[in-house]
Amino acid sequence: MGVGLxxxxxxxxxxxxxxxxPLPDGREALTTATGVQVDLTRTNEQAVIAPSLAANGxxxxxxxxxxxxxxxxxxxxxxLVTGYLVGCQVDLSGGLSLGGDVWVSPxxxxxxxxxxxxxxxxxxxxxxxxxxxxxxxxxAVGIAYSGRGIQISGCAGYAQARAFSxxxxxxxxxxxxxxxxxxxxxxx
Numbered sequence: 001m002g003v004g005l006x007x008x009x010x011x012x013x014x015x016x017x018x019x020x021x022p023l024p025d026g027r028e029a030l031t032t033a034t035g036v037q038v039d040l041t042r043t044n045e046q047a048v049i050a051p052s053l054a055a056n057g058x059x060x061x062x063x064x065x066x067x068x069x070x071x072x073x074x075x076x077x078x079x080l081v082t083g084y085l086v087g088c089q090v091d092l093s094g095g096l097s098l099g100g101d102v103w104v105s106p107x108x109x110x111x112x113x114x115x116x117x118x119x120x121x122x123x124x125x126x127x128x129x130x131x132x133x134x135x136x137x138x139x140a141v142g143i144a145y146s147g148r149g150i151q152i153s154g155c156a157g158y159a160q161a162r163a164f165s166x167x168x169x170x171x172x173x174x175x176x177x178x179x180x181x182x183x184x185x186x187x188x
């Protein structure tokens with residue numbers, strides 16, 4: 001029994017290495033219906049998946065790095081938003097609850113506790129990293145981020161993330177929106 005406990009304690013103290021995932025570059029180049037020429041790119045994207053500091057199966061941690069840049073012609077104003085869509089298979093954020101009954105018989109009183117876990121079907125959350133305004137004089141806007149943390153808590157099952165960058169542009173003919181998505185990657 002003492003050996004099993006020692007092995008259990010040593011096993012729980014073992015550290016796991018971070019996993020670095022290089023992700024492919026992405027590009028969306030087009031002319032909008034309002035006549036704005038857009039060249040939106042994401043380069044040097046990577047995710048580093050790390051074991052949870054909480055050391056439990058419902059938390060995950062990742063840090064992300066990338067460069068998003070848009071070259072824009074024929075726009076008077078605009079904005080670039082970048083971030084990640086994060087999905088969780090089963091949401092446990094509702095927590096654990098205890099309920100119970102008391103059973104009475106002629107010979108005894110027996111309490112009965114029944115734990116329940118509040119399971120919610122998985123969902124997708126938006127994690128915005130940054131928003132920048134277009135500089136019409138430069139015809140460009142960019143966002144660089146490095147080591148930005150994404151923490152997922154209360155998630156059972158599979159978790160996945162995917163980068164998004166949305167550029168909204170405007171000129172005298174109207175406004176348009178262009179979104180560039182990255183490749184999905186597992187967060188555990």
